[in-house]
Amino acid sequence: MxxxxxxxxxxxxxxxxxxxxxxxxxxTIVFFLTFAKSYDVLQAQRxxxxxxxxxxxxxxxxxxxxxxxxxxxxxxxRDFEVVEIPSGKVVYKGTLTPCHGDFGAYACADFSTVAKxxxxxxxxxxxxxxxxxxxxxxxxxxxxxxxxxxxQQRCGASTTGYLSPCHTDDGIRIDNGKHQDVTxxxxxxxDLRKWVSATIYGVIGLAKAYDLEDSQYDKIILDxxxxxxQYFLKMQEPQGYVMDFIxxxxxxxxxxxxxxxxxxxxxxxDIKLVEPNAGISKQLMLVSDNQDDRxxxxxxxxxxxxxxxxxxxxxxxxxxxxxxxxxxKRCLDAAQKCYDxxxxxxxxxxxAIAGAALQAVIEMYRTTNLPxxxxxxxxxxxxxxxxxxxxxxEGVSGFFYNSFSDHEPYKNIWNGCQAFIGLSDLVLMxxxxxxxxxxxxxxxxxxxxxxxxxxxxxxxxxxxxGLYEKDPGGNKKIGKYWxxxxxxxxxxxxVGINSNIASSGVGLLKAASVLKDDHMKALAQxxxxxxxxxxxxxxxxxxxxxxxxxxxxxxxxxxxxxPVLPGAVLNGLGGDHEDMPVIGNGDWQISEYWTPMVAYTxxxxxxxxxxxxxx
Ligand SMILES: [Zn+2]
Numbered sequence: 001m002x003x004x005x006x007x008x009x010x011x012x013x014x015x016x017x018x019x020x021x022x023x024x025x026x027x028t029i030v031f032f033l034t035f036a037k038s039y040d041v042l043q044a045q046r047x048x049x050x051x052x053x054x055x056x057x058x059x060x061x062x063x064x065x066x067x068x069x070x071x072x073x074x075x076x077x078r079d080f081e082v083v084e085i086p087s088g089k090v091v092y093k094g095t096l097t098p099c100h101g102d103f104g105a106y107a108c109a110d111f112s113t114v115a116k117x118x119x120x121x122x123x124x125x126x127x128x129x130x131x132x133x134x135x136x137x138x139x140x141x142x143x144x145x146x147x148x149x150x151x152q153q154r155c156g157a158s159t160t161g162y163l164s165p166c167h168t169d170d171g172i173r174i175d176n177g178k179h180q181d182v183t184x185x186x187x188x189x190x191d192l193r194k195w196v197s198a199t200i201y202g203v204i205g206l207a208k209a210y211d212l213e214d215s216q217y218d219k220i221i222l223d224x225x226x227x228x229x230q231y232f233l234k235m236q237e238p239q240g241y242v243m244d245f246i247x248x249x250x251x252x253x254x255x256x257x258x259x260x261x262x263x264x265x266x267x268x269x270d271i272k273l274v275e276p277n278a279g280i281s282k283q284l285m286l287v288s289d290n291q292d293d294r295x296x297x298x299x300x301x302x303x304x305x306x307x308x309x310x311x312x313x314x315x316x317x318x319x320x321x322x323x324x325x326x327x328x329k330r331c332l333d334a335a336q337k338c339y340d341x342x343x344x345x346x347x348x349x350x351x352a353i354a355g356a357a358l359q360a361v362i363e364m365y366r367t368t369n370l371p372x373x374x375x376x377x378x379x380x381x382x383x384x385x386x387x388x389x390x391x392x393x394e395g396v397s398g399f400f401y402n403s404f405s406d407h408e409p410y411k412n413i414w415n416g417c418q419a420f421i422g423l424s425d426l427v428l429m430x431x432x433x434x435x436x437x438x439x440x441x442x443x444x445x446x447x448x449x450x451x452x453x454x455x456x457x458x459x460x461x462x463x464x465x466g467l468y469e470k471d472p473g474g475n476k477k478i479g480k481y482w483x484x485x486x487x488x489x490x491x492x493x494x495v496g497i498n499s500n501i502a503s504s505g506v507g508l509l510k511a512a513s514v515l516k517d518d519h520m521k522a523l524a525q526x527x528x529x530x531x532x533x534x535x536x537x538x539x540x541x542x543x544x545x546x547x548x549x550x551x552x553x554x555x556x557x558x559x560x561x562x563p564v565l566p567g568a569v570l571n572g573l574g575g576d577h578e579d580m581p582v583i584g585n586g587d588w589q590i591s592e593y594w595t596p597m598v599a600y601t602x603x604x605x606x607x608x609x610x611x612x613x614x615x
Pocket of ligand 1: 154156166
């Protein structure tokens, strides 16, 4: 009898079982007595069959109060269940319904009412999701991993860098050939380069996490901030501006992206005057083939990065004011000096620069409480409001134009939302200001008539990369503009979207707080969901979290190349010419670890965990 029951179990699931069942009962018993071991084989095959992981969720999980959604490729309706682990109890039943969009046919469902802390997965007949958590501290392990990621990317004689010590001989000034100590900081972009424009976001993201996270994590975040900030302070010139980079490209690709012998001036001291760059009358360059020490590009870094330096140092001054007043003063002096240099350069003439300037003066005000910063902030907000598209009859509005003379819509793969974030900060800081209604209308326009409007055009709710006056490929049109979610792959360089969507998520959380609008908070969550697996490839784009990561970027122009570093947030999924998502095959554009992507993802996780308090 026992054998018969086992046979019937097999019958329902195995073609071989059906064959066996065509025989009579006696034959069955004889068969199993004779070939008892074959049952074990069949049973093992049944248990090891592939699973259909087709239900797409945030693979890490959700806060209890979060909007929780599931997406599945396909056209039809399908019932699903939320199953608690380990009890197996079904805690919610719902239906996936069609939600087709720009990325094709999908079905969507919401299970936000499941709010009890625990471990779960979704099941729909033979389909399931990866397991995930619901917890008030759901992103804490990931945030800790990201902070640790920075410690592995430390450049210099640290005890934590993945190949410490390194570059203790950084570097030689390009303008006079003399050694200047610019050690410290972090490597960027799965390389050994230290671009100021990219890595300064590390200070900003970590400082935001310091402000938002529980105080038990303060020390470890502060240690990382102090390490990274060594480099930025050293890169400031007496005039106030911050230099461009060390380790970056000077005359050709990757010409300084290398390991060194850590001895100052040991080789390659053959310095000659060569081909001065435009704007720099005398430029020296190492031309020897055996050069070792890397070269500092001493020209001022771009203006948005100057303002981001002000933001970073203002935050560092505030964070360290009680712990180390002397260091705090040094940071504030650095911020003030750079701010003065920026003002004298009179260059706040684009949406990009004005957005960065707005964030800088807001942080300066938070640190100093000086009215001059409040005044400048209101001036910048007025300026930005004039740069904002206000005519919804064109199908979409609320975005910023590049400048008064260039009406191409502003877009930036790192932080196109900087002005949007700044306007919300102003409302939260100065709720009684005479301009507060103006600021609020700007926030509402940007959120509702731009981000929310376009996010509804795809099944996952991600925000666009930007708008175009001419079709850039993809033929996605709204009103008089075209739009894309991903940068055009034909560009000289393009990268994945994680920084753009994470920074938009931060902005949406702030806007939700200002306008008391839960739709915006829900949309902020969806940006993180995409990064952590709710995308067409069911792929987490953060190392150490979730499943199905894009193939690791295998190397650049140096050995050893950068290993897989837990906590790294990849650049993110990209798009093809038609603006359909691609996961690549270890391509640098998708699989490298660029600092803005890491930093904004940390900030977004910390802000979501603080229940929308996105300071
Ligand atoms: Zn290094």
